[in-house]
Amino acid sequence: MEFIHNRLDTLYQFTKEKNYDIYDTETKYKGLPSSFKNRRVIKQKLYKDGNFRFPLIYDLYGLSVMIETEDHKTKQKIECIIDYILDPEYERLDNGYGILVNGDRHYYAMGWDAKLPNCEQMSAEVLQRLELMSHFKHATVHPWFKKAYSKVQEYITDIGAYSLPKEALQERAGCYVLGRHMSLGENRRKKRAYEIESTFRVLKIKKILESHL
Structure with a gap:
């Protein structure tokens, strides 16, 4: 439970600011693969040491359990995180968030955003x-x-x-x-x-x- 509580605090500290400015200036990165040219690079400080500051789809599963059992203060933090996901600004982020940078010229396409899927069809x-x-x-x-x-x-x-x-x-x-x-x-x-x-x-x-x- 210590991990999930630490994760909750990380997400809350980020989402309470309603910060959707998560992308870096792409011109500073050299050797960005052409296959990534239409995707933006995520600021490295937002995933330093593998600790993602923004919510992932996996986080929602942990939060869905916590909100059933935790105290009022914890529930308020969870609601803040969910509000961040439900905001129209969140939908404007790149699908999968974007590109991660690891070391010198190592780029990876990220996934696992928590965007709501299109519900025109029952999938x-x-x-x-x-x-x-x-x-x-x-x-x-x-x-x-x-x-x-x-x-x-x-x-x-x-x-x-x-x-x-x-x-x-x-x-x-x-x-x-x-x-x-x-x-x-x-x-x-x-x-x-x-x-x-x-x-x-x-x-x-x-x-x-x-x-x-």
Whole structure:
């Protein structure tokens, strides 16, 4: 728990300033690969010693657990971090944040930003992020959350269950935080497998939302 509390303090100290000026002057870097020419270089001080000052998608999972159990002061810090992510300025940052610099002329493309996925379509990433963000009460009134939750309701069945698109329950190689592993272990050869998993996913979100009442 010491690590997650230290991580919380790092993120809070950065996000409370509402600082979205995270990019450096690219002209100072030599030998930047042409494949990176359309991506901006992140200020090195913001990830010194591998300690990222800005929030990563992985942080949200830790915070979603902390906010359920911690004191009021800690919860306020978490809300500050979530507010930083929900701000329109955050959406204007490069996808994946940008380019990292390591030593002399060593450049790496970063990933793992915490941007909200486009919810025009009900994808696995949207469904997973909807569940994750439901843990943060003030995030549930955000336009993105309302729109994504409304999208889920389009898949309710005549009997009150849910039948989400198969792609929203995908199971394939890749990273969990990107919604690659959404299977709950049902035998998907059976007719109602997807309906069972869909209903479980939605009811879990509803249960979390009810805990805020």
